[in-house]
Amino acid sequence: MEQTVYIVSVVFTCLALLIIPVIFITRRLSVHLSFKNILRFIKLAASQLDNEEENDEKGGTMDEEEKRRRLPKHVAIILDGNRRWAEKRGLGTSEGHQAGARRLIENAKDCFAMGINTVSLFAFSTENWARPEDEVNGLMALFEKHLRSEMAFFRSDKIKISVIGNRTKISKSLLSLITEAEEATKSYEEKHLIIAIDYSGRFDILQACKSLAEKAKNGLIQVEDIDEDVMEKELMTNCSEFPNPDLLIRTSGEQRISNFFLWQSAYTELYFPNVLWPDFGEAEYLEALTCDEGTYVVGEEETPTGLLRELMPRHVAVIMDGNRRWAERAGLLTSQGHEAGAERLLEFAELCFKLGIETVSAFAFSTENWGRHKIEVKCLMSLFQRYLKSKIQFFQSEQIRVSVIGNLEKIPESLLGTIKETEEATKSYKPKHLILAIDYSGRSDILHACKSIVKKSQQGLIREEEVDETLFERELLTKCTEFPSPDLLIRTSGEQRISNFLLWQLAYTELFFSPVLWPDFDKDKVLEALISYQRRERRFGCRI
Numbered sequence: 001m002e003q004t005v006y007i008v009s010v011v012f013t014c015l016a017l018l019i020i021p022v023i024f025i026t027r028r029l030s031v032h033l034s035f036k037n038i039l040r041f042i043k044l045a046a047s048q049l050d051n052e053e054e055n056d057e058k059g060g061t062m063d064e065e066e067k068r069r070r071l072p073k074h075v076a077i078i079l080d081g082n083r084r085w086a087e088k089r090g091l092g093t094s095e096g097h098q099a100g101a102r103r104l105i106e107n108a109k110d111c112f113a114m115g116i117n118t119v120s121l122f123a124f125s126t127e128n129w130a131r132p133e134d135e136v137n138g139l140m141a142l143f144e145k146h147l148r149s150e151m152a153f154f155r156s157d158k159i160k161i162s163v164i165g166n167r168t169k170i171s172k173s174l175l176s177l178i179t180e181a182e183e184a185t186k187s188y189e190e191k192h193l194i195i196a197i198d199y200s201g202r203f204d205i206l207q208a209c210k211s212l213a214e215k216a217k218n219g220l221i222q223v224e225d226i227d228e229d230v231m232e233k234e235l236m237t238n239c240s241e242f243p244n245p246d247l248l249i250r251t252s253g254e255q256r257i258s259n260f261f262l263w264q265s266a267y268t269e270l271y272f273p274n275v276l277w278p279d280f281g282e283a284e285y286l287e288a289l290t291c292d293e294g295t296y297v298v299g300e301e302e303t304p305t306g307l308l309r310e311l312m313p314r315h316v317a318v319i320m321d322g323n324r325r326w327a328e329r330a331g332l333l334t335s336q337g338h339e340a341g342a343e344r345l346l347e348f349a350e351l352c353f354k355l356g357i358e359t360v361s362a363f364a365f366s367t368e369n370w371g372r373h374k375i376e377v378k379c380l381m382s383l384f385q386r387y388l389k390s391k392i393q394f395f396q397s398e399q400i401r402v403s404v405i406g407n408l409e410k411i412p413e414s415l416l417g418t419i420k421e422t423e424e425a426t427k428s429y430k431p432k433h434l435i436l437a438i439d440y441s442g443r444s445d446i447l448h449a450c451k452s453i454v455k456k457s458q459q460g461l462i463r464e465e466e467v468d469e470t471l472f473e474r475e476l477l478t479k480c481t482e483f484p485s486p487d488l489l490i491r492t493s494g495e496q497r498i499s500n501f502l503l504w505q506l507a508y509t510e511l512f513f514s515p516v517l518w519p520d521f522d523k524d525k526v527l528e529a530l531i532s533y534q535r536r537e538r539r540f541g542c543r544i
């Protein structure tokens with residue numbers, strides 16, 4: 001019954017969460033550099049620091065419009081840790097939730113007043129149905145109660161309410177309340193609260209795909225016309241003017257998306273404070289910032305201390321960021337940076353395989369990268385070609401299977417030939433599998449899968465009701481591996497985004513962000529990432 005308060009606090013506390021960083025900034029704490037990702041947004045939002053800087057530079061103030069323009073439009077929140085917070089204090093769960101809720105109500109107005117347009121909350125995931133029936137019923141009842149009691153607040157503050165997710169299992173009374181809330185607030189535009197109930201990112205993609213299949217069957221749409229815009233109109237976030245969150249916050253230290261927005265999070269800044277939500281105050285914020293995960297000393301032994309073979313991830317994905325900056329710093333050419341990066345990847349993969357990891361996938365070239373300078377693109381293409389050609393023997397002697405995934409439409413003919421040759425020469429090897437993503441985009445992977453399903457359903461090869469996750473995964477480019485969903489994703493050089501790499505596949509992946517530039521991501525750094533991964537599984541250290 002205590003847990004039933006969960007939903008309430010989810011709704012209420014989320015908004016307060018956004019306020020904390022503002023307090024943080026207005027007090028001008030100086031740790032912002034190490035947290036540039038969140039502060040890039042929040043700092044601009046509060047803009048006190050920025051005003052000072054810009055004043056110095058330009059002798060003027062940033063105008064209101066500029067401030068608003070640079071503010072995140074949509075912030076998504078995965079609220080985590082209320083229950084653990086209460087447990088730690090020997091309190092009932094409900095007390096934990098209520099503490100969070102009180103704080104939120106106080107701050108909610110300020111939050112929207114800051115100019116953030118859309119806040120979305122992961123209130124109840126599709127997986128949550130697996131909880132005990134009592135608990136689920138309690139949660140729903142609680143949600144109902146608070147939706148009712150806050151209706152006046154939503155109205156007076158002109159907050160638009162939308163509920164997204166699968167509604168079929170929601171009780172009649174809750175459903176009618178949701179409809180009422182949505183109806184009563186639908187004309188509001190400036191503040192939008194999206195509550196996800198029985199939602200999952202994969203479910204969202206699947207339902208969009210099914211809907212497109214239906215439309216195609218009825219001749220309402222041609223398969224060729226299905227593009228990202230069409231897809232986005234079918235996703236549940238079509239209720240928002242800003243469907244893609246600029247910032248996603250998850251409290252309590254878990255670094256996962258947990259099947260919340262997937263398609264929508266392609267370019268989202270991710271922020272994972274290592275505190276339980278009710279502790280998300282100023283001092284704890286600072287503490288969270290200094291809880292550095294990258295400080296474990298790793299020995300030289302073959303199987304490093306602290307790493308357990310049985311907890312090894314099976315599939316590690318990597319976004320190799322920082323080659324260019326590395327070259328700049330070293331006074332070298334960009335191409336030399338990329339070459340160092342390519343060598344680093346091989347060392348990385350070898351080490352992973354040695355440790356028992358079976359699949360390594362690397363984001364070598366994104367579809368967006370075509371937009372880079374022509375010369376750099378050309379250099380990269382010829383680097384891939386030379387690299388693959390020169391390593392074929394190595395792959396064979398080490399029995400490493402190589403697959404390349406991506407659109408591959410614009411790839412030069414000669415490189416395409418080399419890719420085929422490499423894949424062919426190594427296709428029988430198992431279990432070491434190196435997947436290179438070249439001209440890859442997570443959204444177009446999903447889009448292609450969806451189009452293929454739409455086509456097959458048009459041809460009567462599959463029925464709509466058969467479309468499920470398994471079937472969908474068979475259409476994704478990662479079908480080439482036995483383990484399409486990475487257990488761990490590493491991104492180097494300090495950015496905290498997925499940048500349209502694997503999206504569907506990352507639903508439950510542990511994320512590890514390192515400030516180190518990719519060519520410097522040596523053995524010790526790899527081991528740090530793996531140790532962090534294993535500690536998360538085991539909930540050691542400063543995680544709570």
Ligand SMILES: *[C@@H]1O[C@H](CO)[C@@H](O)[C@H](O)[C@H]1NC(C)=O
Nearest residue numbers: 166167168169203206207210
């Ligand atoms: C919504 O949930 C119901 C009940 O679990 C399920 O039968 C249905 O397939 C789901 N809807 C979609 C579009 O998946």
Ligand SMILES: *[C@@H]1O[C@H](CO)[C@@H](O)[C@H](O)[C@H]1NC(C)=O
Nearest residue numbers: 207233234235236237238239
């Ligand atoms: C928005 O998406 C939902 C499904 O998620 C769909 O039922 C609805 O028709 C879409 N709305 C528009 C305007 O396309």
